Amino acid sequence: MNTLILNDLLKQYEQKRLIHLRDAENRKKELYMSNPKLEKLDEQLSNISINTAKEILKNNSKESLENLKQRIESLKKEKEKILNSINIPKDYLSVKYDCSICKDTGYIFENGKSIMCNCLKQKLYNLEYNQKNINNIDNQTFNNFNVNLFSDKVDESKYNSPISPRENIIDIKKAAENFILNFENSDTKNLIFTGGTGLGKTFISNCIVNELIKQGKTVMYQTAPVMLDNLISDLFAKPENQTGISNSLLTANLLVIDDLGTETMNSMKFTELYKIINTRLLSQNNNPLKTIISTNLDLKGLFNTYDERLVSRFIGYYDIYRFYGDDIRLKK
Numbered sequence: 001m002n003t004l005i006l007n008d009l010l011k012q013y014e015q016k017r018l019i020h021l022r023d024a025e026n027r028k029k030e031l032y033m034s035n036p037k038l039e040k041l042d043e044q045l046s047n048i049s050i051n052t053a054k055e056i057l058k059n060n061s062k063e064s065l066e067n068l069k070q071r072i073e074s075l076k077k078e079k080e081k082i083l084n085s086i087n088i089p090k091d092y093l094s095v096k097y098d099c100s101i102c103k104d105t106g107y108i109f110e111n112g113k114s115i116m117c118n119c120l121k122q123k124l125y126n127l128e129y130n131q132k133n134i135n136n137i138d139n140q141t142f143n144n145f146n147v148n149l150f151s152d153k154v155d156e157s158k159y160n161s162p163i164s165p166r167e168n169i170i171d172i173k174k175a176a177e178n179f180i181l182n183f184e185n186s187d188t189k190n191l192i193f194t195g196g197t198g199l200g201k202t203f204i205s206n207c208i209v210n211e212l213i214k215q216g217k218t219v220m221y222q223t224a225p226v227m228l229d230n231l232i233s234d235l236f237a238k239p240e241n242q243t244g245i246s247n248s249l250l251t252a253n254l255l256v257i258d259d260l261g262t263e264t265m266n267s268m269k270f271t272e273l274y275k276i277i278n279t280r281l282l283s284q285n286n287n288p289l290k291t292i293i294s295t296n297l298d299l300k301g302l303f304n305t306y307d308e309r310l311v312s313r314f315i316g317y318y319d320i321y322r323f324y325g326d327d328i329r330l331k332k
């Protein structure tokens with residue numbers, strides 16, 4: 001991991017955290033200004049909390065503790081009433097963090113240890129690895145995916161299928177949505193998208209990437225040639241120059257390998273590719289990791305290009321979807 005990138009990110013986190021805290025503080029000030037009664041209520045509430053704490057420490061009077069609780073409740077209700085009357089949501093004054101899990105600190109506590117939050121991990125992945133492979137994909141969502149770009153004409157001799165390209169792409173879209181829905185399920189298979197360029201393979205996998213990142217999953221996105229070159233150069237790099245890409249490829253919740261089959265293969269790259277595919281399958285049970293591969297090769301092409309060990313993994317643990325139709329990039 002590049003510590004310069006990490007330090008830079010942590011500075012950004014600190015900044016946005018402060019901005020969010022300040023924004024919340026400003027909202028409060030404004031609200032108090034137009035509704036002094038609210039400030040009074042909050043003051044009373046915080047005083048009571050202090051008294052409650054004291055009371056608990058002394059622990060000599062159950063009755064007064066009960067009284068304090070009741071007063072807190074009634075003050076809270078009064079506050080809620082005022083907020084309601086001026087149409088302000090209950091959480092208006094709470095701090096709005098970008099990531100509610102780590103409150104924009106980048107770290108969370110788990111089992112007594114401080115570990116990196118997925119939001120920070122994903123930012124590191126994007127800066128260190130993913131940017132080499134994808135540009136901005138924010139707009140690539142299922143809502144923006146137009147199935148009407150695909151022909152609804154069945155042409156068995158042309159497409160080698162009894163259903164139209166449109167029906168086929170609708171099926172694939174459904175499969176992609178199910179993949180997201182059942183992502184945590186260890187029975188959910190990985191995905192292979194096969195077919196020529198311009199048929200939506202990359203678009204659909206980007207839709208999945210977007211959705212899973214939104215859900216707080218970590219995603220590594222790699223084209224096969226870049227991924228394999230980076231893996232090999234990391235293997236030979238001095239320890240201080242290593243990027244740790246191998247570990248990220250083995251642990252990201254989702255790995256997308258784009259353009260498999262366009263790399264120049266050699267035995268060393270094959271070993272690395274097999275290791276990535278196989279190790280990710282082995283970790284299915286306790287922490288399901290998923291992989292999406294897109295390739296121009298069909299099943300026969302995969303057989304001809306890769307070792308049987310790898311192809312048997314594909315057949316056993318991946319659902320294979322074939323994209324067909326006419327190049328949709330020409331229709332946009």
Ligand SMILES: [Zn+2]
Nearest residue numbers: 099102117119
């Ligand atoms: Zn976070």
